[in-house]
Amino acid sequence: MSAHDPVLEPHPATAPQPGRLAPVVRGVHWLRMPVAFAPGHVNVWAIEDQDEHGPCWTLVDAGFPDDATRANWLQALDGDLAGRPVRRILITHCHPDHFGLGDWLAGQTGARIWMSLGEYLTAQAWFGDTPASGIDLMADFFRQHGLPLAQTEAMQLEGRRYRRTVGSVPVAMRRILPGEVITIGDDAWEALVGHGHSPEHLSFYRAHDPVLIAGDMLLPTISPNTPTLPFEPETDAVGQYLDSIERFRSLAAATVVLPAHGDPYRGVVARVDALRLHHDKRLAQIAALCEEPKHAFELLPRLFKRELDSFQTRFAMGEVIAHLNHLWQTGQLRRLPPGQDGVIRFTQP
Numbered sequence: 001m002s003a004h005d006p007v008l009e010p011h012p013a014t015a016p017q018p019g020r021l022a023p024v025v026r027g028v029h030w031l032r033m034p035v036a037f038a039p040g041h042v043n044v045w046a047i048e049d050q051d052e053h054g055p056c057w058t059l060v061d062a063g064f065p066d067d068a069t070r071a072n073w074l075q076a077l078d079g080d081l082a083g084r085p086v087r088r089i090l091i092t093h094c095h096p097d098h099f100g101l102g103d104w105l106a107g108q109t110g111a112r113i114w115m116s117l118g119e120y121l122t123a124q125a126w127f128g129d130t131p132a133s134g135i136d137l138m139a140d141f142f143r144q145h146g147l148p149l150a151q152t153e154a155m156q157l158e159g160r161r162y163r164r165t166v167g168s169v170p171v172a173m174r175r176i177l178p179g180e181v182i183t184i185g186d187d188a189w190e191a192l193v194g195h196g197h198s199p200e201h202l203s204f205y206r207a208h209d210p211v212l213i214a215g216d217m218l219l220p221t222i223s224p225n226t227p228t229l230p231f232e233p234e235t236d237a238v239g240q241y242l243d244s245i246e247r248f249r250s251l252a253a254a255t256v257v258l259p260a261h262g263d264p265y266r267g268v269v270a271r272v273d274a275l276r277l278h279h280d281k282r283l284a285q286i287a288a289l290c291e292e293p294k295h296a297f298e299l300l301p302r303l304f305k306r307e308l309d310s311f312q313t314r315f316a317m318g319e320v321i322a323h324l325n326h327l328w329q330t331g332q333l334r335r336l337p338p339g340q341d342g343v344i345r346f347t348q349p
Contacts, residue, residue: 019075092215118200196241227318
């Protein structure tokens with residue numbers, strides 16, 4: 001979802017080549033891991049640290065579990081990261097492009113994974129065999145919102161994509177509490193919790209010499225997916241996301257934002273404004289389309305101009321349902337009881 005804002009001030013750091021580090025702000029180094037899907041890369045970060053044994057590294061995020069990313073990590077560990085052991089790996093959230101190599105990277109380095117409990121338990125549920133994360137529950141949920149039977153059956157045949165993708169998840173971690181202050185080197189980094197994109201996403205903020213390692217919460221050119229999940233069918237994920245980014249307004253104006261995708265920039269308030277405007281426009285568009293009762297699936301071709309494959313349809317359905325839930329729960333739409341076909345529709349009051 002595009003939400004570009006030309007007001008942002010680009011940070012002058014140059015993106016590193018794969019497998020290499022580039023300094024971006026004091027004490028923080030940038031690694032960019034190419035991936036085979038949009039937006040084509042994920043950024044991870046190495047922070048200069050110190051423990052009782054001497055200099056070390058704290059990493060933020062682990063990247064996507066593919067052979068290219070493993071090779072880039074091995075190059076970095078033998079090259080630019082060599083000479084300092086990796087002591088811990090902070091995880092922003094459990095999506096595969098951030099957490100997917102966490103277990104592997106912890107095994108390579110001997111580091112402990114640090115993350116929020118909500119993200120850890122969600123990863124365990126998606127990886128395992130729990131009723132709340134079953135593919136049948138997702139298929140039933142999307143069917144209630146109009147996804148045709150043939151597409152839900154195809155989705156069920158795909159099975160557990162998360163487990164196939166990540167391969168393994170750590171069985172132990174160190175929990176980060178929302179608001180906890182983590183000492184890295186000589187600096188204090190506050191863990192800021194965000195909702196809507198994932199259950200308990202963490203960003204990390206250094207107030208002195210201000211830097212925000214933002215994960216997916218404040219991307220510079222796109223708005224992250226904000227889906228309603230099948231085990232929380234009435235959740236207003238859009239409202240949760242907008243409330244979460246609103247809290248970033250209090251950060252220092254000079255803050256350098258280090259996003260998980262795209263390039264570093266300054267302009268937190270301008271970015272929050274742009275993301276709010278983007279969602280306001282999308283909400284107004286959906287409300288106007290519901291002059292007559294509509295279900296989520298029949299809105300997809302009006303909202304997404306490209307053809308969606310099965311995997312993209314999962315993201316799109318979750319996103320549209322979240323916007324419909326927000327409009328319903330804020331009184332801008334009515335949610336009708338399921339019809340004879342068992343499908344939920346929404347319409348203007």
